[in-house]
Amino acid sequence: MWIDDYVKLHFPVNPEDMCIEEAQIFKYKHLPASLYRYREFNKYNIENLFKEQEWQSYPSEFNDPFDSRIKIGYEKVKNDYFFTNTFEEFINMIKEQGFSFTKEDINGYTFIR
Structure with missing residues (x-):
């Protein structure tokens, strides 16, 4: 298959x-x-x-935590965003879009290199 x-x-x-x-x-x-x-x-x-x-439901209301898992392209984020902003500002920007995070969530996200 x-x-x-x-x-x-x-x-x-x-x-x-x-x-x-x-x-x-x-x-x-x-x-x-x-x-x-x-x-x-x-x-x-x-x-x-x-x-x-x-x-549609917000990702925070999904019954499968992997339905809305975010994969971040490390180089793109580093080049486009981190030159002017901190990681905390980046997380806050995502939260403003309706996502919610715990400290464990943030530590669990992987950056694709």
């Missing part, structure tokens, strides 16, 4: 063998062109359909 191959590329036993870009390209080749979400047939959902609106 293609998912097994994707996992091997994205999450190898040896971190030096990680091929993130290749894994992403591989994944998008196998994803469907459209995803569907079935809704109850009621006035509220029909109104949203006509208004072309979709309501």
Whole structure:
């Protein structure tokens, strides 16, 4: 199954063998062109359909902590952001977008090099 191959590329036993870009390209080749979400047939959902609106949960309300895990490109952040701002300001900027962090969360984020 293609998912097994994707996992091997994205999450190898040896971190030096990680091929993130290749894994992403591989994944998008196998994803469907459209995803569907079935809704109850009621006035509220029909109104949203006509208004072309979709309501989503905040990442802090997801039931899977990895649904909204942030991967940060270290060099891009360092070059574009850290020359003018501190890490604390960076975290505050993300919090302003509706994300919430504990100290353990912040220490657990990995920077891709």
